Amino acid sequence: MKKNFKFDVDYIRQQFPALAKTVNGYQEAFLDGPGGTQVPIRVAKAVCDYLFYYNANEEGAFRTSISSDELVVNCRKVFSEFFNCDPEEVAFGENTSSNNFKMAFCFARMFEPGDEILITNIDHEANRSPWRLLEQLGFVVKVVDIDPDTITLDFEDFQSKLSHKTKIFAINWAANSCGTITDVKKFIAEAHKYGAITIVDSVHYAPHKMIDVKEIDTDILQCSAYKFFGPHLGVTYCKKEIGDKLNSTRVQAYDNTQMPLKLETGTLAMELVNGAAEAVKFIADAGKHHMEQLEDEVKDYSGLRKEIAAGMKAFEYYEDELADALRAKLQNIPGLKIYGPGEGAPRTPTVSFRIEGVHAHDIAAALADKGLNVWDGDYYAIATIRDVLGLEPVGGLVRVGFAPYNLLSEVDRVYEAVKEFAK
Numbered sequence: 001m002k003k004n005f006k007f008d009v010d011y012i013r014q015q016f017p018a019l020a021k022t023v024n025g026y027q028e029a030f031l032d033g034p035g036g037t038q039v040p041i042r043v044a045k046a047v048c049d050y051l052f053y054y055n056a057n058e059e060g061a062f063r064t065s066i067s068s069d070e071l072v073v074n075c076r077k078v079f080s081e082f083f084n085c086d087p088e089e090v091a092f093g094e095n096t097s098s099n100n101f102k103m104a105f106c107f108a109r110m111f112e113p114g115d116e117i118l119i120t121n122i123d124h125e126a127n128r129s130p131w132r133l134l135e136q137l138g139f140v141v142k143v144v145d146i147d148p149d150t151i152t153l154d155f156e157d158f159q160s161k162l163s164h165k166t167k168i169f170a171i172n173w174a175a176n177s178c179g180t181i182t183d184v185k186k187f188i189a190e191a192h193k194y195g196a197i198t199i200v201d202s203v204h205y206a207p208h209k210m211i212d213v214k215e216i217d218t219d220i221l222q223c224s225a226y227k228f229f230g231p232h233l234g235v236t237y238c239k240k241e242i243g244d245k246l247n248s249t250r251v252q253a254y255d256n257t258q259m260p261l262k263l264e265t266g267t268l269a270m271e272l273v274n275g276a277a278e279a280v281k282f283i284a285d286a287g288k289h290h291m292e293q294l295e296d297e298v299k300d301y302s303g304l305r306k307e308i309a310a311g312m313k314a315f316e317y318y319e320d321e322l323a324d325a326l327r328a329k330l331q332n333i334p335g336l337k338i339y340g341p342g343e344g345a346p347r348t349p350t351v352s353f354r355i356e357g358v359h360a361h362d363i364a365a366a367l368a369d370k371g372l373n374v375w376d377g378d379y380y381a382i383a384t385i386r387d388v389l390g391l392e393p394v395g396g397l398v399r400v401g402f403a404p405y406n407l408l409s410e411v412d413r414v415y416e417a418v419k420e421f422a423k
Contacts, residue, residue, distance in 0.1 A: 005314075005317050009318065023369075034204055034348075034399060034401035040282050043282060047271045047278075050274040075276065076260070091236040091263035092269075092273050094233070096201065097126040100127060100170075103130065110246070113138025117169075119142075120172060121144065121146045142161045152182070162191060171187055174204040203224045210308070243259040250266070283307075287308060287313075290311070314404070319349035322408060327343075333355075336353055350402075352397040352399045364376035375398070376399065
């Protein structure tokens with residue numbers, strides 16, 4: 001947390017109508033951010049505005065269709081600022097899982113049986129299952145192990161499994177199971193030495209940290225707008241030189257053979273694209289609101305990207321304060337174990353824990369009765385929670401994930417509720 005930084009949480013909260021809801025007389029606290037955030041008014045309005053005033057199919061000769069096409073182009077520009085890439089390297093799809101399955105089908109037609117794909121045990125199944133399915137076509141899938149104590153990727157194990165046969169390396173930037181942040185740049189650089197194409201799952205990273213696809217030099221990156229205040233939509237960055245070579249999965253037409261249209265199966269949900277871009281603008285607006293305090297941190301940026309960077313930095317400072325406070329409190333509860341990297345290690349504001357001898361769902365249900373919305377289970381980080389940690393019999397973990405609309409008082413509420421349950 002930056003010393004003397006003051007986050008205007010009231011400015012953020014007033015934009016989210018859901019925060020006025022109550023459960024059993026308690027104010028509802030949305031601590032389920034890693035599963036999907038709440039949506040500010042401006043995002044919902046952007047979706048509705050598209051449907052009210054711009055709703056038309058693509059490339060028509062009439063004004064509404066032309067305006068719709070212009071909006072989509074502008075949305076690509078917004079996400080190009082979010083990723084630090086060219087607009088033609090931004091594609092939209094149903095969700096990250098679907099986008100990765102389509103990518104897997106593309107690459108299955110480019111490589112040969114016996115070629116190798118490297119995945120990890122820290123990933124969500126969205127960045128494992130599409131590649132695992134290719135085993136049925138004769139591809140060899142290898143898996144990078146994790147340290148079960150810190151839930152971090154084993155770089156030496158990665159190096160031992162990487163070879164010139166490796167065609168795809170799929171890696172997670174931040175683990176939705178417990179918030180571990182991986183130094184993906186280091187892994188990507190090593191994979192590129194062998195000519196592997198890198199695919200980064202940034203679904204859990206994107207809501208909390210600034211993305212720079214050029215800095216990490218990944219070939220492909222996936223994220224989901226509904227994790228950072230937008231509608232349910234997947235967004236893909238694909239390096240143009242990679243995308244140009246892809247035999248993509250799409251309607252076989254004459255007008256969708258170029259990037260980025262070739263990565264989009266058919267007609268987009270353009271209202272959701274508009275809403276997703278507005279979610280990025282919401283982050284930028286938060287940046288403008290806090291810019292005076294963050295000018296030094298974002299001095300190397302300009303324009304919209306500078307505002308996005310300030311917004312992400314403001315969220316990061318505030319959310320980390322909440323997560324640090326919760327971890328410090330929960331450590332005082334006998335029988336409670338927090339999972340994830342050690343203090344000081346890179347991580348998102350996600351706190352995952354279990355209580356000895358208790359099923360995780362029972363804890364989550366008890367908190368829900370008090371208006372505290374948290375997740376329990378494996379969150380589709382199945383390899384981590386079930387295979388490595390062996391926590392399936394006890395229901396996995398309880399996960400508390402913070403967003404910039406959460407309050408320090410909600411940290412206290414969670415602690416008191418868990419402490420009471422533990423007794």
